[in-house]
Amino acid sequence: MALESGLESASNCVTEPLRQAKLAFPISGRVAEKRVKEGQRVKRGEVIYLLERRREQLEEKRAKLLLEDRSALNGARAREQMLGKQLTINRRLFERNQSISREELDKLILEHELALQEHARLVNEKRRQKVDHALAAESLRLRALSAPIDGVAASLKFEPGEMIDANQLAAHLVDVRSGVAVCHVEDQLARRLPVGAQVSLRILSGAPVMRRGEVIFAAPLMDPSSGLRRVKIAFENTDNAVILGAPAAIDGVTP
Known part of the structure; x- marks a missing residue:
């Protein structure tokens, strides 16, 4: 795949998990149990924290x-x-x-x-x-904090015995099996990236990794300060070759 003549490769992209969850208790309390460790995979519905109850x-x-x-x-x-x-x-x-x-x-x-x-x-x-x-x-x-998605515990903020305030961030879960490249591109390129368009991504995760992605969002408005438009491109990462958070570039768009 190649960009149409006159368009250069767009490199102003950052990858992130397509699905992630930042979790907090709706109430305050003291941590009684921490049932998972950072980096551990969790299933949807699995309890992460328990408050005294x-x-x-x-x-x-x-x-x-x-x-x-x-x-x-x-x-x-x-x-x-x-x-x-x-x-x-x-x-x-x-x-x-x-x-x-x-x-x-x-x-x-x-x-x-x-x-x-x-x-x-x-x-x-x-x-x-x-x-x-x-x-x-x-x-x-409400005194149990459970995973709303399958994923990995990217960060866990509290240990047993510590107090948690209501709505205070306690855990961050990410599903690394799929990602999204969030790109800020010139309007000329954005017009060639409607939702559903197939895109070739070059992800700079150590050695460059090539991924085929699909546009899932194209901002209808231009950012007035930069003159750029935001586009999101989803891609699969079941082999975990991409370390999400790495920069990326659009290498090509299906005509």
């Missing part, structure tokens, strides 16, 4: 026990059903031959109504307990 564990357990205890609810339901059957039988007796008094029937109606209300109250209580358990589980979950 004994209190949150106990609260989640308490909320779970309350939620799972249905003895009062089941008892209220059984009583309501029993009184409902008694009421049906006694209402028929009253209507047929008045073998029970109106006062006795009214008393049974009231007892059944109270049983219905108690059952409804306990149903609502279970709903509230379900919310309480969800909140306790979420509070516990």
Whole structure:
């Protein structure tokens, strides 16, 4: 592949991971465990840090026990059903031959109504307990910092026993299997680099490494201070031949 006549090779590019994640806790706390080391590969969902969480564990357990205890609810339901059957039988007796008094029937109606209300109250209580358990589980979950992507732990900022503030950078993960060259190029070249264009990259990672890439972004605006436009070119790096962060140059564009 070659640039069209009149265009020189563009070398104002820097490579970086196509996918990376900078992680922080949304809450403050003291580090209890650091489960990975810098440079270690991690899988998505793998726990990297744990904050002290004994209190949150106990609260989640308490909320779970309350939620799972249905003895009062089941008892209220059984009583309501029993009184409902008694009421049906006694209402028929009253209507047929008045073998029970109106006062006795009214008393049974009231007892059944109270049983219905108690059952409804306990149903609502279970709903509230379900919310309480969800909140306790979420509070516990927030004290674990997990990897959102497969990658390598490029940096880990804290050790067990240290305090972390909310939203303070704790870990940086990078997926080195694919990269992106972020280039700042003249408008004349940028016009020949629409999204989807195939590009030949020369990456200066020790000995130059050649990669075929694809344009995934072309800025619609020109930087007013430099007169350049930003273009991103994605490329594969499954062989890890490219040390991401290295400079790169565009060697050619498919006509």
